[in-house]
Amino acid sequence: xxxxxxxxxxxxxxxxxxxxxxxxxxxxxxxxxxxxxxxxxxxxxxxxxxxxxxxxxxxxxxxxxxxxxxxxxxxxxxxxxxxxxxxxxxxxxxxxxxxxxxxxxxxxxxxxxxxxxxxxxxxxxxx
Amino acid sequence: xxxxxxxxxxxxxxxxxxxxxxxxxxxxxxxxxxxxxxxxxxxxxxxxxxxxxxxxxxxxxxxxxxxxxxxxxxxxxxxxxxxxxxxxxxxxxxxxxxxxxxxxxxxxxxxxxxxxxxxxxxxxxxxxxxxxxxxxxxxxxxxxxxxxxxxxxxxxxxxxxxxxxxxxxxxxxxxxxxxxxxxx
Numbered sequence: 001x002x003x004x005x006x007x008x009x010x011x012x013x014x015x016x017x018x019x020x021x022x023x024x025x026x027x028x029x030x031x032x033x034x035x036x037x038x039x040x041x042x043x044x045x046x047x048x049x050x051x052x053x054x055x056x057x058x059x060x061x062x063x064x065x066x067x068x069x070x071x072x073x074x075x076x077x078x079x080x081x082x083x084x085x086x087x088x089x090x091x092x093x094x095x096x097x098x099x100x101x102x103x104x105x106x107x108x109x110x111x112x113x114x115x116x117x118x119x120x121x122x123x124x125x126x127x
Numbered sequence: 128x129x130x131x132x133x134x135x136x137x138x139x140x141x142x143x144x145x146x147x148x149x150x151x152x153x154x155x156x157x158x159x160x161x162x163x164x165x166x167x168x169x170x171x172x173x174x175x176x177x178x179x180x181x182x183x184x185x186x187x188x189x190x191x192x193x194x195x196x197x198x199x200x201x202x203x204x205x206x207x208x209x210x211x212x213x214x215x216x217x218x219x220x221x222x223x224x225x226x227x228x229x230x231x232x233x234x235x236x237x238x239x240x241x242x243x244x245x246x247x248x249x250x251x252x253x254x255x256x257x258x259x260x261x262x263x264x265x266x267x268x269x270x271x272x273x274x275x276x277x278x279x280x281x282x283x284x285x286x287x288x289x290x291x292x293x294x295x296x297x298x299x300x301x302x303x304x305x306x307x308x309x310x311x
Binding site (some may be wrong): 010011031032033034035036037064065067068069071072073075098100101102103104106110113114 | 260
């Protein structure tokens with residue numbers, strides 16, 4: 001299947017969903033006024049990937065900022081991956097946050113509490 | 128209109144209140160991006176701590192998008208232009224930022240908003256976290272992409288009580304003011 005590659009903008013993150021390697025990366029800032037439109041192709045791609053996933057699927061979330069509109073779409077993305085995890089691929093999430101960014105760390109913990117997927121919290125100097 | 132010899136007074140007022148940026152008008156998507164860029168570069172210029180910068184930026188995004196979505200509602204199509212206009216001010220005092228917004232709203236929408244603000248202000252840090260998670264997992268997005276999480280998120284990131292005021296204009300219109308403090 002084709003990879004999903006979207007270049008980041010002032011309000012939307014860089015997307016690199018690599019079906020060959022089973023690595024799904026979201027990086028940068030996600031602050032569009034209405035996030036539904038932006039996240040729809042990501043959901044569609046995961047639906048297609050679910051047909052023949054790799055044995056291991058790694059989700060790398062490297063967000064600098066996200067707004068409350070995106071928070072709901074990110075949750076829906078995780079819910080989709082949660083379902084995928086019950087099939088023939090093991091899904092794990094790497095949640096990156098910058099040093100001292102307690103809000104982003106907490107946001108990761110919030111998802112971890114809601115979603116039944118293994119989360120690894122990774123502190124980095126700069127995203 | 129202001130008389131030209133009053134301009135200095137306006138300047139003085141903004142300076143005394145340490146206003147970094149102020150805007151009155153209709154908040155569009157493009158304008159929102161520009162305001163965020165200006166504030167980012169201002170905070171970079173004064174070498175603001177990354178932690179504070181992130182908090183101010185995050186809260187500013189939610190405040191601006193509240194204003195943006197407010198005028199984006201279908202029932203505001205017939206509103207007079209001045210009612211679609213909003214006010215935004217960002218001030219930086221000693222170890223504290225303050226974001227102030229003002230906008231017209233329908234008087235009939237005041238009570239649900241007041242209740243939400245009272246609820247959020249009655250909660251401590253842990254209660255806000257639990258409430259956020261509850262609304263996040265149980266709520267749905269509106270067609271405008273709003274999640275009902277804005278005020279909860281603002282209160283959570285601010286760590287201070289939200290200050291607000293409802294100023295009645297007439298039977299149907301109220302002016303809503305919100306002040307959010309971000310301590311360094």
